[in-house]
Amino acid sequence: MNEVLLRSLTPSVLGILVRRGADFAAAEDAVQDALVQAVRVWPADPPRDPKGWLVTVAWNRFLDATRAEAARRRREDLVEDQPAPGPAPAVDDTLQLYFLCAHPSLTPSSAVALTLRAVGGLTTRQIAQAYLVPEATMAQRVSRAKRTVSGVRFDQPGDVATVLRVLYLVFNEGYSGDVDLAAEAIRLTRQLAAAIDHPEVAGLLALMLLHHARRATRTAPDGSLVPLAEQDRGRWDTESIAEGVEILQAALARDRLGEFQAQAAIAALHADAPTAEETDWVQIVEWYDELALLTDSPVVRLNRAVAVGEADGPRAGLAALAALDDSLPRHAAVAAYLHERDGDLATAARLYAEAARKAPNLAERDHLTRQAARLNARRGR
Amino acid sequence: MAKYLLLKHYRGAPAAVNDVPMDRWTPEEISAHVKYMNDFAVRLEGTGEFVDSKALAPEGMFVRYDGEGRPPVTDGPFAETKDLIAGWMVIDVDSYERAVELAGELSAAPGAGGKPIHEWLEVRPFLAAPPTISDCPHR
Structure with missing residues (x-):
């Protein structure tokens, strides 16, 4: 079973539960439960409709959890009013989830934790391992974050810039734990780029791809840093570079320059040089001038x-x-x-x-x- | 998101404001102090900022390699060692300012007379892993 494929369904499944009337925090717990069950059940018994399976299981989890809290009559009534689970609606709330999880009322570390769980579908344990903190601490960080955004209306328009800052933080954390946060950040930014047409989203995705392409050459086998000029360019990931450059060019053509596009342009000029000596430093200086104006x-x-x-x-x-x-x-x-x-x-x-x-x-x-x-x-x- | 070590010294830090040795406190004052420390750690877990907390025995010794096939050499304990670590707390916080704020709160743990000790805590940032996107362009 492909775990990344499974996790990619997280935001749309969660969006459906919330749209059906589940509150965000409870729905998020229910979706996590469904993901855990999928990991257990799917290898032996793969569903024909993975997303439909997740929606049904998560919704039932949500109902069970809600009914278990007998004291919460009001929510119980709400649940009874809901239509029976049917086919997944066409509306996709992925973008709304990104906005919610990067809400400005959250601290950067809370926004990162919530995004990785509710959008990325990672477990609290995985996030805790990635950030080298105890699982109990990460669990509290996530639940505090959920409480903080509990009053935020789900259909409010959000700010793309705050989402991008969160994804940038995830990418920059690197490869400390057993979860590859850089790869996860690329996946989440790609998913965001599919949900919204925005040159800076494209700029950040290009920036990540261009840096990721050099990943294998940035450190020697003993862990020591290898400066850009000494990296083995033959080992750079040309596919990633080509994709990054293509995405960047399309974004720049729209003439709405932003910080991430300018950073990606600099990374592209480095990636483009066959040798360190052939780097076009004059153009790089020009891009730094642009960047200085922007930031x-x-x-x-x-x-x-x-x-x-x-x-x-x-x-x-x-x-x-x-x-x-x-x-x-x-x-x-x-x-x-x-x-x-x-x-x-x-x-x-x-x-x-x-x-x-x-x-x-x-x-x-x-x-x-x-x-x-x-x-x-x-x-x- | 950065980790900091809050270091508590038996010796080596500047003198606290309420500088009465613990064995001159009342048993209730000791209990109140221990409770404050425990509550502080629980509260930090609740805010998602707690990583670790440990206390060290005051007596240790120095050990060094003494060549191939020979047992390590030990020395000490030295009663006169100037700097002596009592214990630490590791926190994971959003900013340096937050680390300082929390160290200030930890330093307010009650001591003699139930008054805050105002002890000096050392705040040290951890050296982290290098970021994916370096701020250094020639990397």
Whole structure:
């Protein structure tokens, strides 16, 4: 049985239950139960209509759970009023579910947890393992999130930008647990792109595909980071790159540029270069300029300084860097790189060591320490 | 979504405001303190922010490798060690500000006289896994 295919039915099944009058929180629990039962039953006895099967089982679960709470008469009455389960209605509420699970009243971590469960169909245990927290903690995070959105009307229009931020967070979490969150984020963004025609949704999907294409080459077998210039481009996933580029081009043609499209354009230029030396850094600088207009993020200006260093030489990069606050994360790493390119190995080594002390993750710290060590060894100290 | 370690020191942190050793508290004050710590952990589980909490025995020793085929060398315990960890709590929160807020609440655990201890807790971020999309362009 294909678990991903099963999970892809989650949002539409949940949408149907809610449309039939089930409240979101109870319906979501019922759908989870149905998914668990499907995993158990389907391998030996596959249903002819998987979605219809899930709707029926989930609806019965919902009724059982509701009836069990005898004190809740009002909901009981509501249930009695419902029409008997029939064929699944044509309306698809997938998009509404994305909006609800990324509702602005939720904290980022709650929105992520709720999206992975109610839209992604992952179990609480899987989400807990992916984020390296106890299952009980994740269960509480999910149920708090459900309580937070319990008063939100399901048919309210939502904001695509908040959904995209949540999916970006999921993608960026990477591959820590036994669930491949990057692949899951791509699946969810693809599903969103099918539910709504929006250039930034396409932009984010392209961005994910283009980064995912390099995944196998970003780390050495021992877990150490491999910089872009040293990655084995022959091992990049050309199918993913082609798909990402195609999606991006279609989005850009609509002339409604946004942050994710601009980021994807930069990723596409890297993916396009047969060798690191052939990278079109001039165009990359132009895209960083666009991105700076869209986001005004200091991180963007920092990255732009690197691109300027490649396009116009390290001195120009250092000049661009001089305009930025040196307390920015990774400022020292960028400065070290540009000084090395400029031939000032002593300064570069010192800055690499400083950057290593400030690195936000272990792989980056080790990488920067190795850079410092490499330069110190070359200087024959 | 980032993990932080809240470290509690037996020694090594600046002195607390209500700095009375625990063995001078009344039994009720000790119970109240323990209850506060337990309730805090339960509350954090409820907010979906709790990861782990452990206490350490004060006495430990140092151990090191002593060469192929030889048993490890042990030394200590050293009564004079300046920094001594008492225990920790690991939290998973949305922001650094939230980590500081929670550390502040944990530091308000009641001590002598039922008053908050105001003890200094050390807040340390975990080094996480590298993000999928690096902020660093030459990666």
